[in-house]
Amino acid sequence: MDCVSRRQFLTTSTAALAGLAVLDRAPALGQAREITYLCWNNFSPGSDKKLAEIGQRFTKDTGIKIRIDHIAHAQQAAKFASEVQSQAGHDLVEMRMHFPWLYEGQLVDVSDLVAELEKKHGAVMSSAKEAAFVKTVWRAAPQYHALFLPNYREDLFKKAGLKVPDTWEDVYTVGKELKKMGHPVGIPISQNYDTISTGSVVLWCYGAMEVDKDGKTVRINSPETAQVVEWYKKVFRDCMEPEVLSWNDASNNQTMQAGKSGWIHNPVSTYIVAKRKKLVTADGINHSRSLTGPAGRHEVDVPRSIGIWKFSKNVEPAKEWIRYLLGKREVYNEYIISGEAFNLPVFANLQDHPVLKTDPKYATLKGEGVHYHIYGWPAPPSDRVQLITNSFILPNMLAKAVTGTPTKEAIAWAEGEMKKIMAG
Amino acid sequence: MAVGQLGVARAVRLPLRARVRELLDREQLLGPLFVTPALLLLVLLVAYPFAMAIYFALSNAFIGRPSEFVGLRNFIALWQSDAFRQTFQNAFVFTGSAVAAKVVLGTALALLLNEQLWFKRMIRGSVLLPWVIPTALSTLGWWWMFEPLYSVVNWTGTALGLIDPPGPNWLGQKYYAMMAVVTVNVWRGLPFFAITILAGLVAIPRDLYEAAAADGAGAVARFWYITLPLLRPVLAIVVLFSTIFTFSDFNIVYVLTRGGPINSTHLFATLARQIGLESGRIGEGAAISLYLFPVLVFVVWAQLRFVRRQAY
Numbered sequence: 001m002d003c004v005s006r007r008q009f010l011t012t013s014t015a016a017l018a019g020l021a022v023l024d025r026a027p028a029l030g031q032a033r034e035i036t037y038l039c040w041n042n043f044s045p046g047s048d049k050k051l052a053e054i055g056q057r058f059t060k061d062t063g064i065k066i067r068i069d070h071i072a073h074a075q076q077a078a079k080f081a082s083e084v085q086s087q088a089g090h091d092l093v094e095m096r097m098h099f100p101w102l103y104e105g106q107l108v109d110v111s112d113l114v115a116e117l118e119k120k121h122g123a124v125m126s127s128a129k130e131a132a133f134v135k136t137v138w139r140a141a142p143q144y145h146a147l148f149l150p151n152y153r154e155d156l157f158k159k160a161g162l163k164v165p166d167t168w169e170d171v172y173t174v175g176k177e178l179k180k181m182g183h184p185v186g187i188p189i190s191q192n193y194d195t196i197s198t199g200s201v202v203l204w205c206y207g208a209m210e211v212d213k214d215g216k217t218v219r220i221n222s223p224e225t226a227q228v229v230e231w232y233k234k235v236f237r238d239c240m241e242p243e244v245l246s247w248n249d250a251s252n253n254q255t256m257q258a259g260k261s262g263w264i265h266n267p268v269s270t271y272i273v274a275k276r277k278k279l280v281t282a283d284g285i286n287h288s289r290s291l292t293g294p295a296g297r298h299e300v301d302v303p304r305s306i307g308i309w310k311f312s313k314n315v316e317p318a319k320e321w322i323r324y325l326l327g328k329r330e331v332y333n334e335y336i337i338s339g340e341a342f343n344l345p346v347f348a349n350l351q352d353h354p355v356l357k358t359d360p361k362y363a364t365l366k367g368e369g370v371h372y373h374i375y376g377w378p379a380p381p382s383d384r385v386q387l388i389t390n391s392f393i394l395p396n397m398l399a400k401a402v403t404g405t406p407t408k409e410a411i412a413w414a415e416g417e418m419k420k421i422m423a424g
Numbered sequence: 425m426a427v428g429q430l431g432v433a434r435a436v437r438l439p440l441r442a443r444v445r446e447l448l449d450r451e452q453l454l455g456p457l458f459v460t461p462a463l464l465l466l467v468l469l470v471a472y473p474f475a476m477a478i479y480f481a482l483s484n485a486f487i488g489r490p491s492e493f494v495g496l497r498n499f500i501a502l503w504q505s506d507a508f509r510q511t512f513q514n515a516f517v518f519t520g521s522a523v524a525a526k527v528v529l530g531t532a533l534a535l536l537l538n539e540q541l542w543f544k545r546m547i548r549g550s551v552l553l554p555w556v557i558p559t560a561l562s563t564l565g566w567w568w569m570f571e572p573l574y575s576v577v578n579w580t581g582t583a584l585g586l587i588d589p590p591g592p593n594w595l596g597q598k599y600y601a602m603m604a605v606v607t608v609n610v611w612r613g614l615p616f617f618a619i620t621i622l623a624g625l626v627a628i629p630r631d632l633y634e635a636a637a638a639d640g641a642g643a644v645a646r647f648w649y650i651t652l653p654l655l656r657p658v659l660a661i662v663v664l665f666s667t668i669f670t671f672s673d674f675n676i677v678y679v680l681t682r683g684g685p686i687n688s689t690h691l692f693a694t695l696a697r698q699i700g701l702e703s704g705r706i707g708e709g710a711a712i713s714l715y716l717f718p719v720l721v722f723v724v725w726a727q728l729r730f731v732r733r734q735a736y
Contacts, residue, residue, distance in 0.1 A: 077701055077702040077703075078697065078701040078702065080487075081487045081700075081701045081704065081706070082701075084487050084488040085487055085488070085706070102487075102704055103487075103488055105488055105489060106488040190596065190684050190685060191681075191682050191683055191684035191685070191686075191687075192682070241572070241590065242593045242596055242597070243572035243573070243590070243593060243596060244596070245593060245596030245597065245684075245685050246571070246572060246593060246594070246595035246596030246597075246601070246681070246684070246685065247596075248682070251571075251573070254573060255573055258573060260573065383486065383703075383704060386703060386704070387699075387703040387704075387705065390698060390702045390703040391507065391698070391699075391703065392684075396686045396687065399684075399685055399686045400686055403685075403686075413506065416506075417505075417506060417507075420504060420505065
């Protein structure tokens with residue numbers, strides 16, 4: 001065996017180290033093939049458990065290790081910001097609503113991957129496309145969606161002989177009775193996202209909007225918005241308790257689960273958690289079709305998608321994970337079913353999904369969809385529309401109005417704030 | 425032969441050790457050597473983030489996008505925002521009322537703890553509990569107490585016949601909400617005031633009180649003419665620290681109200697998070713964080729000047 005001199009050793013090792021430094025990554029032989037995935041704490045906890053199980057199978061089948069981390073949904077925005085700013089963190093991130101628009105320049109183009117998924121499962125539904133198809137490119141792969149819809153206490157409605165609402169005006173009619181029965185309507189009017197979810201739907205159903213289709217013109221100051229504000233005022237006065245002014249995203253769920261609220265607007269997670277915790281109210285909770293108004297039937301949808309950061313050094317293994325989770329029909333079905341009916345499929349051919357047959361109370365979810373929109377609709381998602389949402393202008397306009405500010409003044413205030421944002 | 429080699433090695437090592445010892449004896453080398461790690465930490469953890477914050481505040485930085493220098497535009501534009509003007513006002517109301525309450529209650533508590541009490545050590549230890557518990561966790565407990573569905577405050581008040589059901593809407597009405605966040609801040613900050621003032625009280629010589637008592641001074645006179653003047657430097661430092669901490673509070677408002685209702689409890693830190701991190705406008709967010717920096721620098725300068733005058 002030839003001896004390696006000290007000089008030879010130093011020359012070779014220095015050259016190798018310099019090569020690695022230039023490459024900025026480990027040689028293929030040394031690569032760990034490990035990816036990291038950041039998700040939220042799903043409101044349907046069974047889904048997170050199943051995801052961990054699927055992750056283990058993925059590692060076994062592909063040899064790619066995956067670490068799945070979870071954070072509360074309220075912390076996601078700050079976490080994304082810090083990862084992008086430091087250009088370090090997870091490879092994959094689960095994004096809510098129009099986050100792919102906000103981080104457009106930081107996300108890998110996954111159009112090829114989405115084309116594969118659409119070939120297998122059919123076209124992506126409109127609201128999920130609105131969220132993740134940025135200009136001409138898919139910046140994230142549509143994963144699932146959770147829509148809002150009316151949740152009501154069927155037992156109380158039957159007992160009092162109340163008609164299940166089909167319009168927002170019906171909500172006022174039954175709400176007055178419910179409040180007299182000690183089971184008020186529970187629509188939050190505070191600085192949280194559920195307030196925007198309900199407020200946006202009422203706006204759309206009455207033909208009002210925040211920003212026009214062009215994405216530039218502020219249209220909040222309109223007779224339709226005045227109608228919406230007046231509707232909120234009377235519902236707040238006659239159908240609700242002032243506590244809605246301090247609610248967070250979970251409060252409406254909790255008041256219905258605790259037996260207080262008789263009608264709320266929320267995803268099916270209220271019922272899922274009540275059932276899982278074996279609460280006495282679970283049997284009485286049911287869901288009804290999305291409501292309509294003078295401008296038709298609309299509903300807010302919360303699509304989620306999986307994006308890959310451009311700074312990731314594991315883009316290909318990360319794509320493998322998306323293919324595995326969303327592309328394999330049996331895995332995707334298993335994943336959707338684990339979330340009960342909170343996570344619904346976003347692909348056309350899977351809309352009649354077995355998860356909807358797991359409980360008769362999910363039957364209403366079938367057939368909804370054509371009128372789903374994300375926040376800010378009809379304006380295309382953009383950072384400015386996102387800022388209007390995240391500045392809680394709509395909730396504050398409604399809160400001002402129901403606590404004594406004249407309707408015109410509250411709307412003019414919102415218009416001024418929105419215009420300042422649009423002007424940049 | 426081997427012995428000879430060892431002998432040579434030792435001969436080489438000895439002068440090296442001696443040289444190192446000689447170097448370490450030099451003050452001009454040893455001083456910077458000891459200071460460097462602390463200086464590096466300060467530069468990395470304080471100076472660098474601070475410089476970055478100033479850079480962001482003077483730019484139109486948006487998370488993940490290239491930014492441009494815009495001078496003071498963010499600071500000027502902020503003043504046109506209703507939410508920011510409200511936040512500005514909130515910060516002064518919150519800090520002013522919380523610090524005032526902590527001074528009065530903290531002094532009272534310190535005087536009480538300075539007395540001969542049974543279980544003195546246990547009481548002194550337990551007073552520190554609100555300071556020791558992580559703020560986010562204890563504020564969550566307070567949220568449960570104020571939250572309308574489960575509010576133990578309203579439940580107790582109603583049960584005792586003190587308030588009409590359903591009771592005040594603590595977190596949904598702007599004045600109550602401000603009262604709630606101030607209450608939690610006072611509860612959390614009181615131990616810091618009480619223990620620091622207690623340390624100041626213990627240091628006051630007993631013979632001053634004995635002499636005053638012999639001259640016929642009552643409890644109020646003793647407090648006014650002996651305790652308070654001698655506590656002034658301690659109080660100045662405590663108020664200085666507390667003013668800075670209270671102005672920059674985040675956890676309490678974030679957990680209790682998230683700045684609501686209608687921005688009536690937003691502080692600089694919570695609004696900066698909302699604009700800078702949740703909406704991506706990191707330039708504006710940094711400007712919000714730094715808005716009061718010049719004022720706070722002046723407060724620190726004035727307070728420290730006052731303390732130095734008291735000391736000499």
